[in-house]
Amino acid sequence: MRHDYDYLIVGAGMVSANATRSIRERDSQGSIGIVGSEPNGPVTRPALSKKLWTDPEFGFDNIWMKPEESGATLHTDTRIVSLDRDNQTVTAENGDVFGYGQLLLATGGEPKQLDLAPSERVLYFRTVEDYRQLRELAGHQRHIAVVGGSFIGTELAAALNLNDTRVTLIHPEQVLGGDIFPPDLAEHFESMYHTHGVTLMGNCRVTSGHQQGETVTLTLDDGNTVTADVVAIGLGIEPACDIAVSAGLTVDDGIVVDEMLRTSDPHILAAGDVASYPDNLLGRQRAEHVDNANMMGQQAGAIMAGSEAPYTHTPYFYSNVFELGYQAIGTLDSSLDTIEDWQEPQQKGVVYYLENEVVKGVLLVNLKERLDAAREVIKERRPSSRDALIGCIR
Incomplete structure (x- = not known):
């Protein structure tokens, strides 16, 4: 099947929802298509490891961003596998072809993985489905092992602990937070987890694991093993650049864009986690944070719809634990x-x-x-x- 849009966005995340609103503010008639590999439309992804666990008044319905309300046509469960720059089309795994006037690549990233296959009890935590599965299995003093000591890992460990779950947090640092915080703050950060009853296994990494029935056993590089009911893994992401690489766009730790968020092809922009952009204050960056997704998405949509203003925002990042x-x-x-x-x-x-x-x-x-x-x-x-x-x- 063939679909043609004035504005096509590959990636159905926060960037696409923000870009859609921004396009519609400047162009009331142009057709907008969003193509995403996940089964859902855009959500406020930070809530999956924060507010949905910690704020009882924040309902699940609050996470949906609903770009359809701005006139976008949403194609979910549709993975794009190739980009034809000459004919200005992208092709999906199911054979559907999407034509574009302007294209925004907002493909985000794929979670880094261990030598352990994903399953209903091994979650490389990123999606709404991951949240739903983890929420279903959490609580009742079940034991969940969380792998990773950065944002996702520390947030999930705290959130699960506050929801009647026994938690073991496995991380590579001598002191939790020691890579980013000065020593006294890192000690305080780690002590919060101890105080709340989280078991910390620091200075170690998972080398392998296996699932047997309703338990998962992890083998660590220090020789120890951890057996849990569920394993939730948050080791960061790899930017999803495959279609950009195969199409000959410039890629270097992300899809390289200029201050107008344009790639080496003037008809194609990139934004969000996947974009390597020239930050005014920090130099070239690739930012995997919600503020960047929101602000860069807005500006990408504006540029697609005719704005001549560059992206000048320096994004912040944040976390809340205990x-x-x-x-x-x-x-x-x-x-x-x-x-x-x-x-x-x-x-x-x-x-x-x-x-x-x-x-x-x-x-x-x-x-x-x-x-x-x-x-x-x-x-x-x-x-x-x-x-x-x-x-x-x-």
Whole structure:
């Protein structure tokens, strides 16, 4: 079957929903098609590891973004396998062909995997289906092993613990959070998990695993094994660039775009997790965060519909676990020099990350409405002393 659209978006995630609204604000008539491999339309993906577990008033119906209400035609369960730039078409695994005037690649990424096949009890956590399955199996003091110590892993471990689940969190760091937080904050971060009864297995990685009946056993590189009712894995993603590579677009840790979010083909844009873009403050980046998906999606849609404004936003990222919430901009790397400015030690304050005395990243711990100030500190790009930084945000 053939489908033709003025605006075609490959990838049915947050980027596509934001782009659709932005297109429709500028073009009330142009046809918009969204093609996604998942069985659902776009959702607010962060809720899958945060609010759906921690906020009883946040209902499941709140996650749907509904680009159809802006006039888009949504094709779910449809995986695009090839891109023909000469004829301006993409072809799906089922043989359907989609023609486009302008194309936005918002393919996101695929979860990194272990030597362990996915199943109903082995979840590489990313999708609505993963959430539904994990929610069904969680609780009642069942044992769930969470693999991965970054955003998804730490959020899931905390969320499951708060929902009557025994949790073992397996991660590669000496101290949980030690790769991004200064030592005292990392110790505090790890202690929260201990206090809440999460079993932490640090400084180790999963080498293999197998499922037998209703249990899964993991083998770790330190020789230990962990047996659980379910394994939830959050090891990050690999950008989904296959169709871009096969079509000859420039790819380097993501699909390379310019400040107008255009690829090496002027009819094709890329945005979201998959896009490597020139950030005004941080240099070329590929950001896997909700703020980037929202803002870049909006700007990509505007550009497709005729805007001549470049993408200039520097996105932030955030996480909430137990009683600690944080937001950050730039590079969080504990190997950099850090300057800490606490109103309440390890509870409320700012951490600056510096390289050659220049601020490269800012962490806001339990502070709100300080993101613009953090951007300004990074924007200055000049040597900063402790005296200059203490108090300048809080």
